[in-house]
Structure formats: C-alpha cells, structure tokens
Amino acid sequence: MNEHNIAEIRNLAGLATPMALRVAVTLGLPDRLRGDGAAVERVATDLGVSPVALGLLLGHLAALGIVERAPTGYRTTDYGATLCSDADNGLTNFLHLDMAGGRAEMAFVELLHSITTGEAGYSRRYGRDFWADLARHPHLRESFDRQMTHRFRDQIPRLVAGYDWDRFSTIVDVGGGHGTLLAAILAANPRVRGHLVDLEPTATEAGRTFSAHQVEDRVQVTARSFFDPLPEGAQAYLLCDILHDWDDEHAHRILARCVAAVHPAGRVLVVEPVGGRHDNTEFDLAMLVIFGGRERRVDEFRTLASAHGLVLDTVIDLTDQRCLLEFRLAGTG
Numbered sequence: 001m002n003e004h005n006i007a008e009i010r011n012l013a014g015l016a017t018p019m020a021l022r023v024a025v026t027l028g029l030p031d032r033l034r035g036d037g038a039a040v041e042r043v044a045t046d047l048g049v050s051p052v053a054l055g056l057l058l059g060h061l062a063a064l065g066i067v068e069r070a071p072t073g074y075r076t077t078d079y080g081a082t083l084c085s086d087a088d089n090g091l092t093n094f095l096h097l098d099m100a101g102g103r104a105e106m107a108f109v110e111l112l113h114s115i116t117t118g119e120a121g122y123s124r125r126y127g128r129d130f131w132a133d134l135a136r137h138p139h140l141r142e143s144f145d146r147q148m149t150h151r152f153r154d155q156i157p158r159l160v161a162g163y164d165w166d167r168f169s170t171i172v173d174v175g176g177g178h179g180t181l182l183a184a185i186l187a188a189n190p191r192v193r194g195h196l197v198d199l200e201p202t203a204t205e206a207g208r209t210f211s212a213h214q215v216e217d218r219v220q221v222t223a224r225s226f227f228d229p230l231p232e233g234a235q236a237y238l239l240c241d242i243l244h245d246w247d248d249e250h251a252h253r254i255l256a257r258c259v260a261a262v263h264p265a266g267r268v269l270v271v272e273p274v275g276g277r278h279d280n281t282e283f284d285l286a287m288l289v290i291f292g293g294r295e296r297r298v299d300e301f302r303t304l305a306s307a308h309g310l311v312l313d314t315v316i317d318l319t320d321q322r323c324l325l326e327f328r329l330a331g332t333g
Contacts, residue, residue: 020060021083022102025095029058030076030083033067037075093147100144104130104290111289119247120292130290138201145202148177148241155319156184159240159271162318165189168267170234172197174226174258175242179206182238183213194219195231226254230261237262240271241322243304247292251304259308259329268310268327274298277315277323301325 024030027047032038040058044051058074061067066080076084085092093101103126110121123129134141152159159181165171166189173182176196186194196206196219203223210216222231227250230237237258243251258268273280275297287293296304302312310327318324 016060017064020057020064021066022095022097022105023057024061024066025083025092026097026102028085029061030066030080031085033074033076034081034084035075037067037070037072039073042073088150090147090150093143093150096143098139099147100134100140101147103133103140105286107289108285111285114289114292118288118292121289122291135199141202145178145205149180152180152240155321156181158319159322160184160188163316163324165192165236168192168235170195171236171238172231172234172261173238173240174230174254175239176206177202179209179219179221181240182206182219183209183215186210186215186218187213190218192218195222195234196220197222197224197226197230199223199225226257228257230257232261233263234261235263235266236269237266238269238271242272243270243301244272244287244293244295245291248304251293252307255305255308255310259310262329264329265332266329267313268305270301270325270327271318271322273321274315274323274325275300277317280321298325 027049029043032043032046040055041051044054047054058067061080062069062074065077066083067074068077081087082089083091083095093099094105096102097106104122107120107122107125110124113119113124114121120129122133126133128136134144165185169191170193171182171185173179173194173196175198176182177198179196182194182196186192194215196203198206200223203221207216207221210219210221220231226242239254239258242254246254255268262268273283273295275284275295277298284295287295298312298315305312305327309330311330313326313328316324316326
C-alpha cells in the first residue's frame, strides 16, 4: 500500500480547506483581521457567530498561512491578503457564498446528479436554474456581471488585436455583458459601429462603459434576451463565452436567432474555450454542473452550426484560453 498516494488523494478529496476558505471570505475575515488583527471573541461578537467554532476556523486558516497568531489574537498575512475584497483579483466573487461565483460553485455537491443525467446540478440544489436565480436576486446578477468583466480584463487586448474586426461595418455583441469587449473593439476600429444586446440592468451598465470609452456615438444598446429576435442586418454577430453556458437545445435557439438576423454575407463569430484546444477540465465540469453546458470541440461546433446552414470557415487561437470560430452562411463566400 502506497501511503504517499493515499495521503495525496485524501488531500485532493478533502473538503475542509475549500470550505474554510469560502467561509472565511463570506465572513470577511481577511479584511477584518488586517493590520494588528483582532481577538477571536471580539470578531465572533461582531459577526454573531460562535467564538469556539470561529477559533477552530482561524486555527485551520493559520495552518494554511492565511492568518497568523498575533498578540491581539489573529491577523491576516501578506499571503492571506490575496483574499481581501479590494485585492481586485476575482477571488472574492469566486469564493463568497452569497455571490454568483461562490454560490454556483456549491452546485458541485450535485455533480453525481449531473453525471447521471447530463443536466445541471444548480437547479437541483437551489430549486431554479442559474439564470432564473440571477433574475430573482439582483445582487447575484450584479456580482456575476462583475465576475465576467474581471475575467475578460486581461485578455481583451489580445482578443482585439488577434482578429480583423475592421472588416465589419457593424457588429452585434450578443449577450455582451457590461460591454468591455465591444467597447475595446470599437475604440481600436473607428470605422466599426456596434450594437450590444443583454438583459437589464446589465444593458444600462454597458451604456456607461461605452460612454467611458468615448464610443457611445457608434453603438446602440438593446435590453433584450438573446432568445428573442436580434437586431437585424449586421455583418457580424458575436457570441463571446455564451454557447458553453447552454445545453445543445438552447445553443440551437441562440444560433437560430443569429442566423435569422445576420446579413446574407455576414458572419457569426463564436469566442470561447474549445475542447481539445484551450479547455480546462475543472472548468468543463463547472460548465456542466452549473449550466448543463460544456466546452465543445471543433467538430461539435461544426455539427451544431450546420443545422442552421452555417459553415465553419476558420478557427483562430486568440489567447491561451479562447479561440474564435468564424461561421458563414452556406452558399456564400
């Protein structure tokens, strides 16, 4: 019996540390214990939690190096400051149990259900699917929008520079969120006009993004679901990190809306991780358990699109995480 392997697998499978980090962030402990720190009893009183239980949690966080013992009780280490709310690294949203990212991660407790049925575990855990949950709880939608904006932030320069966006006079960003990508495309290509479609209040925030980038005179914003008819006649319909959030049935509905609206000589552009190229196995499981989606492979995209008369022209590696798949209508060049 290999004791090292047993210990390693036990460490991989253990839930104590992942949950301790999530609870620490949810309670705001890294922020509260900055500087000189504070005594367990004082923090417990402020938070309305059990001092004995909080002491156990802080003891484990100290073993992880997130906090350290101090004359005053416990204080956040430089390492632990990575979990502070102002660290601007996306971890708070990913771990906080009452933000979109952290809440969604807890759907992994339903992974067996997802593997058995091929369906999302999120609705089984929370009684409604991810998108209905966002609609019901505005603070979740707000945190989700922030999460998406943060996730793209560092990749936007390469997404913009890696493709000839200037070939299109008009681009509709379908489900474009706060508009950070479309704003960057328009800023870099002064001849291009844009149109963003997303739900409220996301659409309103996108308008502010376009104003901040001084491109508001070349862009429209429509507050609408992408399951409804899209603005017609544009030369390009951009789906960035959209299709992997949906099962095939809903992905077909989204593509059908794009095909119904696109100019006959236009393009449907899909930007997202692609299975076998830039996918991540953990993220792949997350797409399944949260949304019932997945990171599709090139041949799966080709099959999905062909049902709508779309032909895959090219696949471009834009970043180390995302590809661009360019589709045209069959019979056009």
